[in-house]
Amino acid sequence: MMDSKTPLRLVKAMDVSGLPVVTVDGGEDVAEIKDVVFDGASHRLIGFTLNKRGWFRGRLKSLLGAGDIQAIGPDAVMVSTEADLTEPDSAHPAMTGDEPLVTIDGTRVLAGDGTELGSVCGVVLSTGSPPAAVGYEVDTGDGAVFVPISAELAISDDNLLLPAAAKDFIVDDLTGFGAAVADFRAKLEQGASA
Amino acid sequence: MTVAMTDVVDLDVVDEETAANVGTVKALWADRSGRHISSVDVSDGLMSSRVLNWRQVVAVGPDALVTSSSGGEPNDDEDTSVDGADEATSLSYIGANVLTSDGVLVGSVTDVHFEESSGAVTALMTTEGRVDGQRIRSLGSFAVVVDPDVE
Numbered sequence: 001m002m003d004s005k006t007p008l009r010l011v012k013a014m015d016v017s018g019l020p021v022v023t024v025d026g027g028e029d030v031a032e033i034k035d036v037v038f039d040g041a042s043h044r045l046i047g048f049t050l051n052k053r054g055w056f057r058g059r060l061k062s063l064l065g066a067g068d069i070q071a072i073g074p075d076a077v078m079v080s081t082e083a084d085l086t087e088p089d090s091a092h093p094a095m096t097g098d099e100p101l102v103t104i105d106g107t108r109v110l111a112g113d114g115t116e117l118g119s120v121c122g123v124v125l126s127t128g129s130p131p132a133a134v135g136y137e138v139d140t141g142d143g144a145v146f147v148p149i150s151a152e153l154a155i156s157d158d159n160l161l162l163p164a165a166a167k168d169f170i171v172d173d174l175t176g177f178g179a180a181v182a183d184f185r186a187k188l189e190q191g192a193s194a
Numbered sequence: 195m196t197v198a199m200t201d202v203v204d205l206d207v208v209d210e211e212t213a214a215n216v217g218t219v220k221a222l223w224a225d226r227s228g229r230h231i232s233s234v235d236v237s238d239g240l241m242s243s244r245v246l247n248w249r250q251v252v253a254v255g256p257d258a259l260v261t262s263s264s265g266g267e268p269n270d271d272e273d274t275s276v277d278g279a280d281e282a283t284s285l286s287y288i289g290a291n292v293l294t295s296d297g298v299l300v301g302s303v304t305d306v307h308f309e310e311s312s313g314a315v316t317a318l319m320t321t322e323g324r325v326d327g328q329r330i331r332s333l334g335s336f337a338v339v340v341d342p343d344v345e
């Protein structure tokens with residue numbers, strides 16, 4: 001298990017769209033990432049919808065659950081085998097539209113002291129196995145900042161309210177955000193054990 | 195003895211029993227595990243070719259590849275647990291994308307080094323450097339998948 005202080009390798013969820021899904025056991029591109037399925041209420045990555053590969057690409061019925069991903073890299077999403085793609089009848093209901101999802105894009109983001117930071121414009125994923133949502137990209141109107149996800153985040157139809165402890169871990173570059181998330185988690189663990 | 199794939203391509207192919215030239219090496223194919231050379235595509239110079247199983251190769255010299263018309267015995271270390279490992283598949287290494295199992299493209303294959311006797315791949319030469327054969331996970335139509343370099 002990864003140490004909470006180990007910097008995470010991160011990727012913006014929007015950058016995963018269009019990547020090929022490649023099997024480790026076969027070296028075949030069996031699908032292409034279409035859309036991210038993300039639940040804003042639980043701040044959780046559910047999985048991805050898929051397109052076919054090749055000239056006649058169109059939507060693929062199969063889906064890819066987050067737990068079935070071996071790794072997300074800058075050039076491909078890796079699965080162990082083609083059998084890791086899930087048929088709709090055995091997929092998470094949120095991936096087939098049978099369970100409504102809370103959309104978080106555009107939600108106003110407030111710091112713990114009530115200061116408005118901006119609005120959510122993206123989700124940041126860790127690339128490990130399985131990948132997970134670890135932060136939000138926030139459009140400040142003057143650029144973007146990244147805020148870490150934690151169980152202490154509060155969300156409503158109006159706002160995403162950050163815990164006060166997150167204030168020191170808001171950064172303006174994705175490269176440094178991996179270390180910030182690791183540090184934030186370490187701080188939360190220290191607080192829980194104190 | 196280790197052999198480079200690019201040194202084998204274009205060699206004369208000589209039949210062990212008749213000593214006749216039966217063609218030239220057009221390409222070498224690997225099995226889907228990516229760990230073994232599985233077959234030799236032999237061109238007869240008349241716009242046609244035939245495929246020999248690597249087990250039919252008797253010797254690889256600097257000037258000719260000597261073959262036997264019999265199939266030979268399976269190699270002891272040949273991985274037959276992977277589908278197609280024992281078939282003459284049409285998977286070519288040269289030019290293949292090299293993709294790590296964590297999803298990073300690390301160049302393309304420019305040459306393959308392998309053991310003459312077994313066909314076992316010992317290393318890939320890529321546009322980004324050498325990849326040890328032990329890191330190979332599979333060879334497919336999209337890429338050769340390798341374990342990440344931990345060094």
